[in-house]
Amino acid sequence: MKRFTLTIPALLVYVIQLAAQHNYWQQEVNYTIRVKLDDTKHSLKGNISMDYTNHSPDTLHYIWFHIWPNAYKNDKTAFSDQQLQNDNTRFYFSGDEEKGYINQLDFKVDGEPAATTDHPQHIDILKLVLNTPLAPGKTIQISTPFHVKLPANFSRSGHEGNSYQVTQWYPKPAVYDKDGWHAMPYVDQGEFYSEFGKFDVTIEVPANYVVAATGNLQQANEKEWLKGRRQYTWKPVTTKEKNRYGQVKTIKQLYPASSPAYKTLRYTQDNVHDFAWFADKRFRVAMDSCRLASGRVIETAVYYLPEYENKWVPALQYTKNAVRFYSDAVGEYPYDQVSVVQGPMGFGGGMEYPTITLITPQFYGSQLDRVIAHEVGHNWFYGILGSNERAYPWLDEGVNSYYEKAYMQYYYPGNKAEADLYNAIVETKAVTKTDQPIHTASEDFSGVNYSLIAYEKTASWLKEVETVMGTTAFNQAMQQYFKNWQFKHPQPEDFRNSIQRFAPDTIVSTFDLLDKKGLLPQQQKRKGLAFITPFSKNKFTRADGTRAKTTITLLPAIGINSYDKFMIGAAVTNAFLPPNPFEFFAAPMYATGSKRFTGIGYAQYSLYPEKTFYKIRVRLNAASFSMDDYIDADNRKTIMGFTKLAPELLLVLKEKNANSPFYKYIQFKSFFIKEQDLHFYRDTVISNNDDTTISTKYRKVDNNTTLLQLKLGIENNRKLYPYQANLVIEQGKNFVRAAFTGNYFLNYPWGGGLRTRLFAGKFFYTGDKTFAKQAATDRYHLNMTGANGYEDYTYSDYFIGRNGSNNFQGWTTQQIMVRDGGFKVRTDLLSNKIGRSDDWLSSLNFSSTLFKSQWIPIRLFADIGTYSGGWKKEAETDKFLYNAGLQLSFLKETINIYFPLLYSSVYKDYILSTSNTTSKLTRFLKTVSFSIDVSNFSLRKINRNLLF
Template identity: 45%
Template sequence: MRPLVKKILLFLSLALFSDLIYGQESYWQQEVNFTINVSLNDQDNILEAFETIEYINHSPDTLQYIWFHIWPNAYKNDRTAFSEQFLKERRTDFYFSKPGQKGYINQLNFKVDGINATVVNDTNNIDIIQVLLPKPLAPGSKTIISTPFKVKLPYNFSRGGHVGRDYQITQWFPKPAVYDQKGWHPMPYLDQGEFYSEFGNFDVEITVPSAYIVAATGVLQDAATLQELKEKGKHTADGNTKVWHYKQNNIHDFAWFASKTFIVQYDTAVLTSNKIVDVFSFYKPQSKGWKESIAYAKDGIRRYSGWLGDYPYSTCSVVQGSKNENSGGMEYPTITLITAQETGKELDATIVHEIGHNWFYGALATNERTHPWMDEGMNTFYQKRYETEKYPPTLSKKKSFLGNETSTDEHVIFETLAKIKKDQPIETSSTDFTTTNYALAAYYKTSWWMKKLEDELGRDQFDKAMHSYYSDWKFRHPYPDDFKTSLEKAAGKNLDSHFSLLNKMGSFDTTQKKSLKPAFVFNSLDNKHNYINLSPALGYNYYDKGMIGGMINNYTLPLPKLQYLAGVLYGTGSKKLNGFGRVSYNVYKRNYHVSTALSYNSYSQNDFTTADNTKLILGVKRWVPSVKLTLFDKDSLSTRRFVAQWKTFLLNEGALDFKTIYTATDTFDRVTTINNRSYINRLSLSVSDNRVLFPYSLTVSTDQGKDFIKTGLTGKMFFNYSDGKSGMSARFFAGKLFYLKPATTLVRFRNDRYFLNMSGPTGYEDYTYSDYFIGRNEFEGWQSQQVMERDGFFKVNTALLGNKVGKTDDWLMSLNLSSDLPDNINPLSILPIKIPLKIFADVGTYAEAWKENPASGRFIYDAGIQIPLFHSLIDIYIPIVYSKVYRNYYKSTITEKRFLKTIAFTINISKLKLQDVLKDIPL
């Protein structure tokens, strides 16, 4: 063997041998120890502080810089990752917050071993910086980093800040990002998406006005104050300020809370190992339901310790925070904040869930941002085990813990999302989850996955494996592969197939074909059956009067592919039987949805009384076959969609037939009813984005009838006002009608109802019967004042003219504006029931206005007051100013009760959409 070859082989052998020897010892993690002195100025809501950091480089790499998180800057302006994510969560409170409600961190002056350090701002996030080290930090070396800092505390939009004089001080100090085997992990502060920080020891002194009680991470060092809190639930307020000194080892974060009104409870939890844990509860005087909080905390500590291993610290505190509808609580080492308002079992579950994070997050410090399931989902599994064992189902109830017969709300919503291909895999980062899927996949589905793992291994073997995982990785940073390896080693079993489920969409439910079962009104959330729902049905229109009947449907969650609804209604006025129904078949894919449907309606739409006092009722039968394609963005977080839809309206309308009858001795008129058949083909294309700021839609719709083609473009946009609650909606319409044959007088007369209208069309002009009208063909009375949103959508109407103002068989354009009025100038705000008020304005033009001697000016307008009722299910419009042509019409035509007769209203049944009711389900 050649000498060179021998040397190469020897080198390779040594390298391989070295990997075998040191491969198992390759894990390392950095150590970051903090000393912080901080003072609270409760007049200006400011923290002034100084921190000293001992950074020990246990990595095999030489460090040239250290990434730092300065997360208070997330609240500095509306261009941060936090602000952008809030908008995606449909929250505008921070975006429109006042300058005084925002927060920031400044007055930083980093020194490394006493030498001024250069700071480089991250190019994308103002809450991330890079501190350049004056000299490289070699493996095994340490350095001392110090800086003063000042924090302007924000209003408590997310996890930290203040509400009045109650303080939640979280994510408040400059903190190094994690450096591990995968590299650096700098990350901006987010509301959805938690944290990843280095372990170390904390020594923190907190100076506050003496009236405050402080609850904080770690062990209070002042023995006298600690004893007072334990025995009296309060402390002696001597002097102007008081220092609260806390220490805690082996943690990766520090949080504290301050209030003048805290009630303090204290007890101890004794574990089976005889370890004693001090347990504190801090809550507000009016919160009677919190008296049991200390008992809930103790019970959770004991049970989790038995299932996983001893509680990792010597103290545990539970703090009641201000109400937060978007979060039940938030965990920090040794302390948790509870913002849910429940009591009893619900409060118990929330407290125990947050305390459980001392295992899953506190000791097992996973990367929560990238792998949220490793803390939230695992912890949810144990929370559900806790609830099931502590509050077992009664004999009258079925089981309720995962894999059971009775479905929970979260299970139903998850199964629905999975069925329509809108769920996401468990192994998804926090930033890529939709808000709904974050709760369902990271929490609920993971707990289900854990239950399946428990069932596969058996509870005893599963608990031993989880004990081993906790023991192996306590106070370390495990990744999913580490968790899998630990379990396989403890269980002695290959778990590849089970762990592969983490990356898959869909349900774990293996239930086969379900049997049919009738249910009255709606189903009872039994996951074993497909339900046929039976319910009463009611209706009303001017001609049928009250209608009563029943309907049958299979609309239930999860949504079936084949959906149907059918019903009958008896008209008490018309004495006729009416019907309605719809059947659709749906194909759900991740990026599109195809629905093929057929609907049917029949009801009375007009009446007529003959000379001999015979009342004739005219009905309509309407069949609508349709195909609808909805395309979604590949980005799951996007709210934009494209819709293409084809509908054919097949109509059979009752009409009057007037005939003159001649006899040998007399001549008389006879009125009978006939049926007119017609059709309309409609193709519509639309793009919309239902984002929380400036949502919009753009629709091009083309109708084709026997004699014409009519096309229209409708654009809508909502402009948010700075209060975050109100705004102005704008609607633009442009339409054009084309004849398919010569436009003779007869052809024009025959197609009159299809013309473009500047005014909102009446029931007669709703030629596809797409809107609900109380008195569809009334020309007098309040029913005649109903219009629909289409074409020009002016709120003034000249229906009694032979040739309506703004009606055209050529082209038409209009702009409609509607703006909210502030409550302080809304005269209806004095009412006990809140009724909002808006102002509207319309301007438009049409073909005839540009011809010689037009009846109106080239541009016409109207404006007035709008009263939206029931979230605009009904809108009432009171025109106040309008063009001269309308004024002349009202003066000459309407002589009595002129003001009342100018009022128009719409009834928008289309507002009652399934996706508006089921907001968590992106239909």
């Protein structure tokens, strides 16, 4: 055992702590609530009475109240705003019947009517004006009736059918402490801060409902009824519900027989700061007793749905294990019961309340054990130690996550894969400087950082504290912290003082890390080199358990196109999480068709200055593949290839707000491309008899081109109405090409939406315009139709048969690249394609989902455009061209298949004139086009926070 010596600085800290605790005070609120559930209107009707005692040294003239059901009243609340900020549009587009509110409030203070005033900003906060100021040490009684319409379960409170989650449901005074009032709106990211007291709650529900609630159930007969719920007889019931759009959905559930009678249940609990309850006719119940180390016995219960019984059988034992573990590690559980309830899907995994927690049903096995341990553990860090979770989430979520990890290590030693993955992502955020300090308020965190920093990094930081202190001293400090501050509101300084009493002087610098971004000391100890292959057992750590500074990954690489055919090789990269400043990727392959070596790769160096620019990246891209072939009269095939080198400088501007959905960038790029072509020439041969033979021969030649590109871009990757815009200016030999592309997405309330694209381009000749220049710059001209492989002059997209249109090689000729005008009808067989311009061109493109389900990939597309050629006097086409049809989209619209159904007459004439068949089906299939949109793919399509 490590010997502990109380140093002079530690003694001073202890004296200061004692003085602080001596002056400590907190308000007290004791509640009596009676409420009735109406399961046809999904509403609550009740009365609340509370004794509010002012233990502060201040005289109070008013009391702020949280009336949080109003957070669901409309789409102008802090909750609604945060949902959109975190990319969730479900509540924003919900109908009135799905929303919720609280009303029929009529406050009285000591029996006399009292006035209320609205909060200037938030409809889920109000001010109760006291008729007589409340002096220090005095108590008043506050009462009011209330009615709550429960919302659909968007967040923590509400209902899903006749399954009820009743949380944050009654008028509750805001906390008043040494820092003043803490009146805060309800939000989903960021939790609670409430006054401790006693609860006496009476709940009336239909007699066939099972209720799980905070506190002690007072009806012994109800307890006996609950114990028999595992043998309850169920019958299937089919119900139909309409949503706001009139769509009918059929729901099959297992319900017990209905009962018109009501039953009354009473729950009491001391020393808690909240009360939650849950009701469902389907619940089965498992109950048992749990003996703690002291010999005290508490009751444990698990409420679950019958269809999940097999997966939830161990849940009761998991609950008992968690209570015992936290009691031994932190301090004994002070209440007489603890309950775990299975809730609806989709509210975030788990949610804690005093003596009871709600868990989503998708977990099982060790993952269910982990979530139960974490949520039960919140009885200590949130329930008993009632810190301000909204302002200091780390003090609750992070400290609790530390003990959750200790729990998992105790019961599942060696199971580190998930922890390693989380650590890698946390370190990635730190290395790329997109992290935030641990000491950040809940609402100021980005959605990703809230989970990664408040939970994961804090847990790692607390492990750092343990390492510096030693395990024995750390455990003593945490247990004393719990003992001194249970049923109180500890602040960060209280936690720090408690730890420093048992810590060496060096712990000061460890606490300073709470206010800093970046890697923790233990995360900086990565060293050495690690190799990963498909056969590697551990993909995140070295054999000795430490993380490697550089990881080299070796994987097989394959590829395919019309000319190289099947390609096989190996890919080697050091790209990993967290990223190194210098990264490379190389995938050399051997092509079975062209019998040559092909491949792709890059090397880059990235800086994160954290000033004007979030990121500066210098990169060199390289690629070499075959791109065309030629078969001569003797049936000899010659395959041509290309090689590309593309140096790049990327500047990404820094956003002031970590929650910003914007991504703004400047990109300078050069393309140095060598393409093989065929040079045909005549060879004259004179024989001995003076006969002269002239034959046509050919040989490969290299054409070298250089293109300079400047790209300015802005993206607003918010979930609701996102948009992107970029301006690309390119300079090549004899020309400058300018193109603006803007994209806007209009969300539909029922899901999906309308994607709108605007393109405007201008082509300039440098010097005089000549026929020679026109011919030489043909592939760079603006084009109404999406570019084909030949017109992908930067070789930025993947084409199966890049130049198949030159010799009409089957279905591969139907691939396009959505660029410029973006039309889907092709006219590649014309020497001068319809809609091509070496002057100017503009178009509008639309793509709309047709079904609510995102799993149905059918879209409706329509394009309209105009170009310089259509406005000439001798023009043979209309000024405005159009096409429309159906589209199949896959992988976030990376792969698209287009079926044109309507188009301008000039396209119809082209199709008829170039078709050599009378079959309408064959002719229609020839109009089909498809795209593989590699160049526009970004991880930000999946998650806007994935900047790295």
